[in-house]
Amino acid sequence: MSFNSYAQKTASITLSNDSKDTISRHIYGQFAEHLGRGIYGGFWVDKTLPVPKQNRIRLDVVNALKKIKIPNLRWPGGCFADEYHWRDGVGPSAKRPKMINTNWGGVVEDNSFGTHEFLELCDLLGTEPYVSANVGSGTVEEMSKWVEYLNFDGASPLTKERAANGHPKPYNVSFWGVGNESWGCGGNMTPEYYAGEYRRYATYARNYPTAKLKRIASGSNAGDYNWTEVLMKNVGPRNMWGLSLHYYTLPTNNWSKKGPATGFGEKDYFNTLKNSLVMEELVTKHSAIMDKYDPNKRVALVVDEWGVWTDVEPGTNPGFLYQQNSLRDALVAGTTLNIFNNHCDRVKMAELAQCINVLQALILTDKEKMLLTPTYYVFDMYKVHQDAKYLPFKLNTPDYEYDGNKIPAVNVSASQDKAGKVHITLVNLDASSSITVTTELKDIIWKAVTGRVLTSGNVADVNTFAKPMTVAPKAFNSAKRDGNKLLVTIPAKSIVALELN
Template sequence: MKKQLLTILMGCLVLGASAQKAVVSLDASQAKTEIDPNIYGMFSEHLGRGIYGGIWVPKDAKVKKEGRIRMDVVEALRKIQIPNLRWPGGCFADEYHWMDGIGDPAQRPKMINTNWGGVTEDNSFGTNEFMQLCHLLHTQPYISGNMGSGTVQEMSNWVEYLNFDGESPMTKLRKQDGVDKPYGVQFFGIGNESWGCGGNMTPEYYVDQFRRYATFARSYQNAPLKRIASGANSDDYHWTEVLMKGIPLGMMWGISLHYYTIPTGSWGKKGSATDFTEAEYFNTMKNCLHMEDLVTKHSAIMDKYDPQKKVALVVDEWGVWTDAEPGTNPSFLYQQNSMRDALIAATTLNIFNNHADRVKMANLAQTVNVLQSLILTKGDEMILTPTYYVFEMYKKHQGGKLVPLHLISPAYTVDGKSIDAINGSASIDKAGVMHISLVNLDAEKARTVTVDLTNTKYGKVSGELLDAKTVTAINTFEQPGNVKTTGFADYKLSGSPENQILTVNLPAHSVVMLDAQ
């Protein structure tokens, strides 16, 4: 049957390529792997207006607040059910000394944020403020510990302050700060980008340091620590090999991977967030799709040492990185967010979903006002970006069972270069509803997708669409509703209950979520 289906699919590709059709086969009976909700995590660093102004506002700010936490941002993030939030960095993490950020805010020492503009950090937003934010968000904290400039004892004390429920110097200090019970933090990074801003280490040196620091970053009763090793920069496969070979599997819960989609592919001039040609758009999407190669190849290395997949691949920094908006501080990394960025988010999340056997956590960089943000603020105003709406659509995948998706896509070709026009992923939730997310990367052409729903019997389909007039479309404070989700009904369910076919017409540069039940 499978061989026959493959023959049919290949035939459809050959006959239908000129009609710009894609063919998808889904078999619900093969849905076994859970899509970890933590794939949909966020990242907020002490960088530009990410924390200060984006989350933590002055006492006299005219927005709804809990303490100094702005609740319009909190309520928007609650709606998309973010599962975890990574903090305090990023590069900032390895110059951050956590004890400077506890106690009376008026007595906290100030520091220089040497990584991001040399601005003064007043430490008014520290550990307990971050934990209050996570409580308000109903999300899990993911803390990055300072290995670069911090000591083993400093990291050990931080974990004790966070998680120990007995009598000790750190619990006494926590109680003096008004927190009687431990927080029970699970996710803890042992350094960040240790190959670069976290210390410019070799992987061999980092392995030795990880083993030392991780030994003293202890699990306490009712607070098992999930230690995350500082993994590779994009395609540094040697780094992954050395870490997997040198770190005992039981010592780390996960190993990180960082990769940013750079429109030009160059860290010099990265390209504009809003002013780009179709050729530049195509190159950006080609760079975005490189995530598939990275996840596949790093996973293959991990499989050699961990065939049972006990160690998670944690892509805890990802997203599009463009030049900062003209007229803003280039060190603050403030960029607008277009329909192109939404397509990057949707495509990347499809990749993570489809690798759910190894990818157990990911964190978009960054949540508010920095890089590929979900939310932009200006004083007391707030807008949602196109990327936000992707996460709102895709939250249905969280915790679902991955349905293996076999996709044959027509090519999207620009200047003689080609990528797949269509990508997607699918899951089944606990109620038995199948969620199918489809992305059309073609900037100009609508595409038809034929979905073969093998081993399914669905009687009802509903849909949601995210698209815009152009790939450069953005939401602004003057026009916040330019790009947002709408209902979608350009599909047809046909065939017998034993052989159902769903035909979907995807508009150009669009994201569609279909729910079948």
């Protein structure tokens, strides 16, 4: 099968209104690490850069993210979190110590963007902060005092210091990560050792009257199911709101040569999609282990690092993880968000890696220039699912076949918002064939359908500063009513978002 053949295929969906689950808005979270140009040159820019700013926070970036209603922002890492000492980033900027970012490029970190700057950014974004605390090289006291500094509304040396630094009232930060990738860059710990450390750190990360903590344990690397087993057995719902999971989609299966972000052919395209669908298996199997110890689903599965990871763009610092973002990446994003929506009974939170200029970014910048990537538009199309009622379904889909391998061509998720509108997001991964989908809607009353579609001429198409709208949503008119059934023809390599009124 080639990119240029246009065979017709069919799929069917039976959609039900029988559900009590909600798709948490926090599934649509983002991640900003002190890495490459994610913070410096992304959110936090030079005073002389001719763009609208508050302090040094770039406001065109803020406005773009506000439009897609990002619900949370994770900071300061990532691997950087476990070498970050929060006191280096508070107080007068000129007095803050400089350090070397040993994880990402060996560049100087000047700490001009610290706790207060991050929380000012979150306030501008209208989003909830998710702070990752240092367990790998930090102390219990250090994390405990950071929580007190941010959340205590009383008299103490730390609250006096916070007031002196410009914020008399507490910030009331609820989401706290207790370490990051403790199996790797966060300390190379065994799960048994980390479970003990988690319980110790979490004990001294106190709840204050104005802020009850949602503590998130450092969870598994992809398919390390033993890690989840040990954490659920040794910690479980006691003092643990969430357990994280990290999984990155590589075009190849080789970390030393991951594959290019641009100019790829159908082989790399297919393999990327096949690898992205592993997320379904990971979420299902980790959830099953969690169910064994937590049948009431009190502990959230938090997929706080996910996305496509390719080779960096030629000529850029290999430690900065700067890559272009194609239609292929958008299809991975749509597919992954559908998976999370469909597991919303356990997946309560997730963060794309990363927000700006790093990995599968929503936004790319070059000095004063800014563009929105194809992945950004997926989050724009899918924001309708945030805090909506999940609608279960049965799907029959044809396969997308390449070189003797096959994957399901269509994936979907659906929800109903508080106004009664039904939203269906469909992804057709087949590079060549449009697919006509017949949807039966049980116990759902509707009169009209509107939609948007994201696609382009080639799966490797990207948005550039010269041509920023190559891959952008357009009105979609290939959906119609047939009795109470919905008939939709999804173009090849596309994402379609429908609204039923």
